Amino acid sequence: MKCGYVALIGRPNVGKSTLMNHLLKQKISITSRKPQTTRHSIVGINTTEAGQAIYVDTPGMHDNQKRALNRHLNRTAETTLLGVDVIVWLLDGLFWHDYDEVIFKKLEQAGLPVILAVNKVDKLAEKDAILAFFAEAQQRFPFAHLVPISALKKTNLAVLDGLIMEMLPERDWIYPEDQVTDRPERFLVAEIIREKLTRRLGAELPYVMTVEIERYEEHPDINKIYAIIWVEKASQKNIVIGKDGDMLKNVGTDARHDIERLLDQKVYLQLWVKVKSGWSDSERALQSLGFNDG
Template sequence: MNQASSPAHRFGKVALVGRPNVGKSTLLNTLIGSDLSIVSPKPQTTRHRILGIATHAHAQIAFLDTPGLHLGGKRAMNRQLNRVARQVPDEADVIVHVIAAPRWTDEDEQVWQLISQHQVPRLLVVNKIDLVKDKADLLPFVATISENRRYNGIHYLRATHAKGMEHFLDDLIRFLPEAPAEYGADELTDRSERFIAAEIIREQLMLRLSEELPYATTVEIEHFEQVGNLARISAAIWVEREGQKAIVIGAAGAGLKAIGSNARRRMEKLFGGKVFLELWVKVRENWSDDEASLKQFGYSG
C-alpha cells in the first residue's frame, strides 16, 4: 500500500486591509505570534507597510499590514497613508478585508471598491465580535454586506484571542499558491531592527499623548549600533511646534523618560538583548504636510 503523500507546500502574500482602527495590526500580531506591528486605541497608528511572516508545517504566509484607508484628512501624511493602503493589494495573492462588528461605514465601502478590482481570493474578517452584545445580530449584518459583494469566505474573530484563528488559517492557506517558502523558518519580518525601534518609540507616543498630538509626531533613528548583546540607539522625536515639544518632554522631563523606559523594555523583549536608548525632541514646522520631510522620515511609496 502506498503511503499518502504529504500536502503540497504553499506560500503567498496576504494583504490585511480595512479602514482605520478595525484591528488589522492586532490580527497580524496574533497570526505571527509576536508583537511586531505597533498597536494603540487611536486610528491611523499604522503608517507603513509591515510584513510579518508566519511559518507552518506545510505553508508560509507573508502577511502585509497596511495603514487604514480613510476619507477626509487633507495633509500630505493622509495622502501618503492612503497611497500605501491602495498599493499593498497589488502585491497580494489573497486579500483579507477586516471590518469591526457591527458597523459598515463609508470607509469600509471604499475598501471594498478598491479590493473588488483585484482578481484574487478575498476573505472577510468580522473582527471585535466580543463588542456585539447580541451575537444573533451578526448573521443578518453580514448577510446584508455579502449580498452584493463577493467574498470567498467569511470569518468571525476576536483578533486579541486565538479562538477561531485555526479555522481561518486553514481556509486562508488553501487559497495560497503552491510554492516553496521564501523566508527562513525563524524570520519574522523583512524590516530592520532600526525601523522596528522607531516604530516602538512611536507606539509609546501614541499610547501616552492626548488625542491630536500623536499625529504631529514621528521618530527618526539617528544612530543604531550593535555591540555584542547591547544595542545603542539614539532617536529624535519630531514635532511640529515648540508647545508640542514641551508636552512630549513633560514636567522635569518625566514624560520623555517614561516614553524612553517603556520603549526600551519593549525593544529588549523583541530584540532579545540589552538596549541603551537616548531620546531628543526636535521641532520642524508642519512636517506632516511637507512631502520632502515625509521622504526624509521614511514615508515613501
C-alpha cells in the first residue's frame, strides 16, 4: 500500500484550500477570495484503492512579518515542510513573485520531490506560454512534475492526484479509510464561522478577527454551540454586529446551515462579539486563542 504526507504550499490566495477540497471531494478547508484565509495547517485525508494521500493545506507564505500573526502563519507553513513526503507548490499565473526566491531556497533545504502546479489555467489562452514557463521553471529547480490545473474548474486534478499517488512511499495507511481530517469538530465549526465573517465583511476587518468556541454541547437531537468572535477595537465590534444586529444575524444563519451539513444534525448557534486589544500582535494572545500549530 502507498501512504504519505503531501504539503500544499504557495503564496496567499493562490487556491490551495480550493485545491485540497476538490482533491478530497469534500470541504475541509475554508475558502474566500481574501488572502490569508487559511491560518492553520489543515489535514485532509484522501484514501482510494491507489493509496492514502494525507494533504496538509498551509497558510500562504509571504514576506509580511510585521505582526505576530503574520510571523505565526509563515512559521506554520514552513514547519509543514518537515516530515512530509511530497510537496505541491501552487502558483496562480505564469510569473514569479519576489518572495518565491525564498520559497526556492526552502525547497532546496527540504530536499523533497516537488510538483509545480500552475493554477487558474482556464484564464490563460496561450498554451505556448505555459510550455515556455514550464521550460524556464525546470531550469530554476529540478521539479519532479509540472502540471497546469484549475482547482475551481477541476481541470487536470485527476492527473495531479495520480502523480501524487505514484510518488508516495510504500507503507501502511496511517488513518482509517473513512477518516477525512484529523481536526476535531469544534475546530471545523470555528473555521466555518470565520469563513462566513471573511466573506461578508470588508477587505481589512477579517485580519483582525478570530473565532473561539466557548462551549460545545452535544445532545441527542441538537448540538448547542456558543462562540466568541474576537476583534481588536470597539469600532470593529460595531461593524461585525451591524445595524440592528443584521450582520451578526446573517453570519450566524450562513454558518449554522454549513455546520448542520457538517454534523448532519440540527444546531443552535449563539455568537458574541468581544474586544481583545492587539490580539493579532501578541504571541501570548495567539497561544490562548489556539494558534499553537506552528
